[in-house]
Amino acid sequence: MDIVEEYLKAGTNKGLYYGGAFQKSFGEQSIVVRNPATSEVFTTVPDAVENDVDAAVFAARAGYEIWSKIDAIDRAQYLRRFADIIAKNIPKLALLETLVTGRSIKEMRAQMARIPEWIEYFSGIAMGLEGESNVVKGGYVTITHYESLGPVALLTPWNHPILILVKKMAAALAAGNTCVIKPSELAPVSPLVLAALATQAGLPNGVVNVVTGGPVTGAALCGAEDIHYIDLTGGTATGRKVAAQAGERLVRSTMELGGKTPIIICEDTDLEGAIAGTLFAAFVASGQTCVSGARFIVHEKIYDRFTKDLAARADAITIGDPMADETQMGPVISMASQDRCTRMIAQAKADGAVQISGLEPAVLQAPFDKGFFIRPTILKDVKPHHKLFLEEVFGPVISVTPYKNETEALRLANTGNFGLGVSIWSQDIARAHRLSLGVRGGVVWLNDHHRNDPRSVWGGVRDSGFGKENGWDALKAYMTKKSVIVRTAPGHDDWFAGSTRYG
Known part of the structure; x- marks a missing residue:
C-alpha cells in the first residue's frame, strides 16, 4: 500500500x-x-x-x-x-x-x-x-x-x-x-x-x-x-x-x-457572465478562500435584477456529500466556522440587511446531518458600517450594496483595512482599468475572479499582508x-602612507 x-x-x-x-x-x-x-x-x-x-x-x-x-x-x-x-x-x-x-x-x-x-x-x-x-x-x-x-x-x-x-x-x-x-x-x-x-x-x-x-x-x-x-x-x-x-x-x-474581497459590478456588465463568474467567486470552496468574493458593490441601475438572479442561482447550488459527483458545495471546515457564519447572518439581519438566499437551513440525510453545512447565503442592502460589510466571514455568506457612480464604488470597495483581491465587471475596458487603478488590492481581476497561475504575482497590502507569492x-x-567586488587596477593604495583615494 x-x-x-x-x-x-x-x-x-x-x-x-x-x-x-x-x-x-x-x-x-x-x-x-x-x-x-x-x-x-x-x-x-x-x-x-x-x-x-x-x-x-x-x-x-x-x-x-x-x-x-x-x-x-x-x-x-x-x-x-x-x-x-x-x-x-x-x-x-x-x-x-x-x-x-x-x-x-x-x-x-x-x-x-x-x-x-x-x-x-x-x-x-x-x-x-x-x-x-x-x-x-x-x-x-x-x-x-x-x-x-x-x-x-x-x-x-x-x-x-x-x-x-x-x-x-x-x-x-x-x-x-x-x-x-x-x-x-x-x-x-x-x-x-x-x-x-x-x-x-x-x-x-x-x-x-x-x-x-x-x-x-x-x-x-x-x-x-x-x-x-x-x-x-x-x-x-x-x-x-x-x-x-x-x-x-x-x-x-x-x-x-485575510481579505474582504470587493466585487464591483458596473451597469454595462454582461449580466449573465457576471452572475456566473461572481457566483463562482463567492461560493467556490464554500466561500473559504482569502479572495472569496464577499462584498458585492452593484450599480443601482441593475441592482434589483442582479440581486434577484444571483439569489436564484445561489439557491440552486447543490450541497451535500462532498464525495458525490453531483455535489457543488461542501461544508465549512468546523463547527466554529459554522457558528461564525450563523452569527454573522443574524447580526446582518439585525442591522437591517435583507436575506435573499439560503433562507431555509440545510436538511441532509445521515451522516451528513451532523456536518458543518451552511447554505449559500446572500444579504442585500448591507451598509458600509455593518459588521458584515467590514469583517471577514470565511464562509458562504456575502453582502450586496448599491452604488451610484464610480467615486462611490471606489469608496465602498476601499472601505476597511484589507487589500488582497478585487474583481471588476464591465464591458468598457477603459472603465474597468480606470477602476483598477483606484481600488486597493494586490490582485485585481477584470471580468473574472479567482484565477491563479505560477507566473501571476500574488499578495496583498495593509491587513492582507506583505510579500509576494x-x-x-x-x-x-x-x-x-x-x-563580490574585484580590484582590477594595477598596484595598490596605501592610505596611511599618503594615498588620497577614498572609496
Whole structure:
C-alpha cells in the first residue's frame, strides 16, 4: 500500500515527518482531525513539542548542506520527478483533500490537476536565474549572484492544504533552501503525505520536513535559531504575531493574510457572465478562500435584477456529500466556522440587511446531518458600517450594496483595512482599468475572479499582508543577493602612507 492510500484510511497516524522518514513525537498529546462533512473523527496527528521542532530543523540543516550544493539544473531534475509523482497521485490526493477539508471532489480534482505546474515552473526559472557584473569607477568590477538562505519555515492554512503549500515549497526548494512545514491543525494530513512523496522522488533526506501541531508548535518553529525565512498564509491576527516574532529576530517573512474581497459590478456588465463568474467567486470552496468574493458593490441601475438572479442561482447550488459527483458545495471546515457564519447572518439581519438566499437551513440525510453545512447565503442592502460589510466571514455568506457612480464604488470597495483581491465587471475596458487603478488590492481581476497561475504575482497590502507569492518575486524572496567586488587596477593604495583615494 502506498503512502497516499495509507492516509486515506481513517485513523492513520504515522507521526511527524523529518529527515526523510516518519518520526515519533517527543510529546504525548495528539490533535483530532475531523471530517467536516460528518463531524466524525477522521484521524489524529501528533501535537509537536519544542524538541520535535528542534529535531526537524536539525534535519533541515543536514538536508540543506546537500541540497544547496546541487546545481540549479540538477535540482530541477529532482523537482520534476517530484512533480511527476504528484501528478500520478492526483486522483488519490483529491480524495484525501476532500475527506479532510470537505471541499467537493469536483473542486479538488480540478485544483489538484494544476499542482505540478508550480513545481515545474519554479524548477525551470531557477535554472535561468543569472547574476550581473558591472565595471565601476576606480578600476573595479562588481559581480552579483544569488544564494539560498537555509532552512525556512512554511506555515500553511487548512483551506488549500496542498495548493498553498506547493506554491511556497516550490519556490523555496528551487532556490536551494530546505523546508520545515507547520500545517494548520484542522487539515494537517496532506503535507505529511507530500513530504513522504518528496522522499520517494529522490529529494535528499531533510529537504522537506513536517511538524504538526497548534500555535505552540508554530511559535517554536518561528523562533528556531536556524530558521532563516518565515512564509505564512493565515488570519491577520496570527500574521501580526508571526511578523512580530520575525521582526524580533530580524528574519525576513512573507504574510498572506485575510481579505474582504470587493466585487464591483458596473451597469454595462454582461449580466449573465457576471452572475456566473461572481457566483463562482463567492461560493467556490464554500466561500473559504482569502479572495472569496464577499462584498458585492452593484450599480443601482441593475441592482434589483442582479440581486434577484444571483439569489436564484445561489439557491440552486447543490450541497451535500462532498464525495458525490453531483455535489457543488461542501461544508465549512468546523463547527466554529459554522457558528461564525450563523452569527454573522443574524447580526446582518439585525442591522437591517435583507436575506435573499439560503433562507431555509440545510436538511441532509445521515451522516451528513451532523456536518458543518451552511447554505449559500446572500444579504442585500448591507451598509458600509455593518459588521458584515467590514469583517471577514470565511464562509458562504456575502453582502450586496448599491452604488451610484464610480467615486462611490471606489469608496465602498476601499472601505476597511484589507487589500488582497478585487474583481471588476464591465464591458468598457477603459472603465474597468480606470477602476483598477483606484481600488486597493494586490490582485485585481477584470471580468473574472479567482484565477491563479505560477507566473501571476500574488499578495496583498495593509491587513492582507506583505510579500509576494508566484513569479520571479517569490523565487528571489527565498534568496539573498551577494555582491563580490574585484580590484582590477594595477598596484595598490596605501592610505596611511599618503594615498588620497577614498572609496
